[in-house]
Amino acid sequence: MNSPFLSMGQETYHVSLKNVFGQNRRKLCKALQQKPVSEGNLVVYLHGGPSETRFDSDHEPLFRQESYFWYLTGVKEPDCAIAIDVATQHATLFIPNLPASYATIMGRIKTREEWKEHYQVGEVLFTDDVEDTLAGMLEKRSNGTKSKLLLMKGLNSDSGKVYEPPVTIVNHEKLSSHVDVELLFPILAECRVFKTAAEQGVLQFVTEVTSFAHAYVMRNMKPGMMEYQGESLFRHYCYYNYGCRLVGYTPICGCGPDAAVLHYGHAGEPNARQSNVGDNCLFDMGAEYFGYGSDVTCSFPIDGVFNDRQRPIYQAVLNAQIAVYRMIKPGVSYVACHKAAEAAILKVLVEVGIVNLAGKTIDDLVEMRLGAVFMPHGLGHFIGIDTHDVGGYLAGHPERSELPGLKSLRTARILLENMTLTVEPGCYFIDHLLNEALAEGSFLKVHMNEAKVNHYRGFGGVRLEDVIVVTADGIINYTLCPRTIEEVESxxxxxxxPPTEDIAPELFRARLTEPNPLPSPPSL
Structure with missing residues (x-):
C-alpha cells in the first residue's frame, strides 16, 4: 500500500505526508530532546490557521495554512491544532467538530479515522477536547517533575511581527502553570532553516516548474503586451500544466521604468503598464505547490535582443551571480557573498563609465557602500514554506547590519549544508537613490559620472534570482532558466x-540537460 501523499491528481508531483511532514515532526522532537530541560514530559502545541471571511462579508478567500503548522502537519484544512508528545513523538491532531449541514455546502465530512490515515498522525480528536487532552498529556510520565507545554512566541525578522501563543491556552486554569513560551520558537525556526531531502525534492520540483514557466513567458512576451499578460501566462503555465494553484507571492512584472521598483505589482501598481519597444523587463514570479514555494527572477529585452544599454547591465548582474556561486560552501558568510556581488556589478559600472574609481579600488567602493546605490536590497534570503523563510536573525547568529544595502540582507548567517536560499543580485537606476548620491556634500558624488547616470535614468533595472541549496562542498542550483545573453536571445x-547543451556550467544548474524531469506541458 502506498503511503498517503498530497497531489493535484493525474501525473502531478506527490508530496509524501510521512517523508515530509512526519520527518519534520521527528526532527523537531530530536532537537528538543537534546536540550537540557527538566525531566518532566514536554508537549508541543500549535494552532493552525483559522477560517476567515473578507472583512465583514461572507466571501471566503482561498485558505492557505499557517506556515509553522504546515511544516509539522501538511494539513490543508483550517481551524485545526496539533499536540506532540516529544518523548514518544506521538502526534494528536485536533479537527473541528463540524455540523451535518456542513456537508451540504462544503462536501462530505471525513471521519476521524480518515483524517488519521491521511495525515499519518497517531490520533485525531475534536478541538473541543484540546484542553483536557493537553492536561492529560502533561500528567503522563511526570515522575514528580513539572511537565512543560511548549507554545510558540517569537519575532519574525522579515515582517517584524510576533507569533503570539493562544491566549485561551496560556490562561487556562489547568494549563497555565505548565506553559513555556521561550523554548520552542527558536528551535522550530532553526529546524526550518535546514531542509530535509524530502523538502529539497519539493523545492526542486516547484523551482523547475517556475523556471520553465519563466521561459514560456519570455518566449511569448512581445512589445505592446501588458505587464499583467506576462503574469497571466505564468500563472496559467504553472496551474494548467502542473497543478500549482497558488503563487508564492504577488508577481512582479515590471517593464521599462517599472523594473526599478523592487516590489512592483502590488495593489497600487498592479502590473498595468503596456510594454514598449526597447523596454527591459524584470519578471519576479514563483509557483507554490502544497506549501513550498519558489522565487525566481528573469530579466530580458522585450524586443528579444539586448541593446547597447541593456547588455552591460545584464552581464554585470550575471557576473555577480557567478561570483557568488564560486564562493558559496559551508563556512562562508552570506554578508561576504553580498559584497562579492556588489563588487562584480561595480566593476562593470566602472568599465562602462557610470562609476569612477577616483583613486579608490572596487573593494574600497564596496566598503563605502556605493554598491547600495545600485543594489539597495539584500543578495537573497532563506526560502521554503515562506518566500522569505524564517531563521535569518535568530539569537546566537550574526546580527543585522545598519549599513545601506546590508541592512536589507535577510540573513547574515554563516552558510551551512542543507540551507536553501535565493541568490538575487540586481542593478537598478532609482531616481531618489541616484539623486542622493549625486547631491552636493555626498561623499559618493566624486565616484558618479552624472552624464552617464542620467543616460540610464528610466532604464529600470536588472535582477537575476535563482533558488539554490548549499551542499557539502558547494551548491546545487535548482533554477533552470535561460541565463546567458545567448540563451535569453535564443x-x-x-x-x-531546456537545451541539449549547458553552455554555462558555472551556474551549477542541476538537471538542465537531463531528460525533462517534469511531464510534458500541454500548453507548449
Missing part, C-alpha cells in the same frame, strides 16, 4: 528550452 527567438 529562447525569445523560439529556440528549444
Amino acid at each position: 529562447v525569445m527567438a523560439g529556440g528549444k528550452w
Whole structure:
C-alpha cells in the first residue's frame, strides 16, 4: 500500500505526508530532546490557521495554512491544532467538530479515522477536547517533575511581527502553570532553516516548474503586451500544466521604468503598464505547490535582443551571480557573498563609465557602500514554506547590519549544508537613490559620472534570482532558466528550452540537460 501523499491528481508531483511532514515532526522532537530541560514530559502545541471571511462579508478567500503548522502537519484544512508528545513523538491532531449541514455546502465530512490515515498522525480528536487532552498529556510520565507545554512566541525578522501563543491556552486554569513560551520558537525556526531531502525534492520540483514557466513567458512576451499578460501566462503555465494553484507571492512584472521598483505589482501598481519597444523587463514570479514555494527572477529585452544599454547591465548582474556561486560552501558568510556581488556589478559600472574609481579600488567602493546605490536590497534570503523563510536573525547568529544595502540582507548567517536560499543580485537606476548620491556634500558624488547616470535614468533595472541549496562542498542550483545573453536571445527567438547543451556550467544548474524531469506541458 502506498503511503498517503498530497497531489493535484493525474501525473502531478506527490508530496509524501510521512517523508515530509512526519520527518519534520521527528526532527523537531530530536532537537528538543537534546536540550537540557527538566525531566518532566514536554508537549508541543500549535494552532493552525483559522477560517476567515473578507472583512465583514461572507466571501471566503482561498485558505492557505499557517506556515509553522504546515511544516509539522501538511494539513490543508483550517481551524485545526496539533499536540506532540516529544518523548514518544506521538502526534494528536485536533479537527473541528463540524455540523451535518456542513456537508451540504462544503462536501462530505471525513471521519476521524480518515483524517488519521491521511495525515499519518497517531490520533485525531475534536478541538473541543484540546484542553483536557493537553492536561492529560502533561500528567503522563511526570515522575514528580513539572511537565512543560511548549507554545510558540517569537519575532519574525522579515515582517517584524510576533507569533503570539493562544491566549485561551496560556490562561487556562489547568494549563497555565505548565506553559513555556521561550523554548520552542527558536528551535522550530532553526529546524526550518535546514531542509530535509524530502523538502529539497519539493523545492526542486516547484523551482523547475517556475523556471520553465519563466521561459514560456519570455518566449511569448512581445512589445505592446501588458505587464499583467506576462503574469497571466505564468500563472496559467504553472496551474494548467502542473497543478500549482497558488503563487508564492504577488508577481512582479515590471517593464521599462517599472523594473526599478523592487516590489512592483502590488495593489497600487498592479502590473498595468503596456510594454514598449526597447523596454527591459524584470519578471519576479514563483509557483507554490502544497506549501513550498519558489522565487525566481528573469530579466530580458522585450524586443528579444539586448541593446547597447541593456547588455552591460545584464552581464554585470550575471557576473555577480557567478561570483557568488564560486564562493558559496559551508563556512562562508552570506554578508561576504553580498559584497562579492556588489563588487562584480561595480566593476562593470566602472568599465562602462557610470562609476569612477577616483583613486579608490572596487573593494574600497564596496566598503563605502556605493554598491547600495545600485543594489539597495539584500543578495537573497532563506526560502521554503515562506518566500522569505524564517531563521535569518535568530539569537546566537550574526546580527543585522545598519549599513545601506546590508541592512536589507535577510540573513547574515554563516552558510551551512542543507540551507536553501535565493541568490538575487540586481542593478537598478532609482531616481531618489541616484539623486542622493549625486547631491552636493555626498561623499559618493566624486565616484558618479552624472552624464552617464542620467543616460540610464528610466532604464529600470536588472535582477537575476535563482533558488539554490548549499551542499557539502558547494551548491546545487535548482533554477533552470535561460541565463546567458545567448540563451535569453535564443529562447525569445523560439529556440528549444531546456537545451541539449549547458553552455554555462558555472551556474551549477542541476538537471538542465537531463531528460525533462517534469511531464510534458500541454500548453507548449
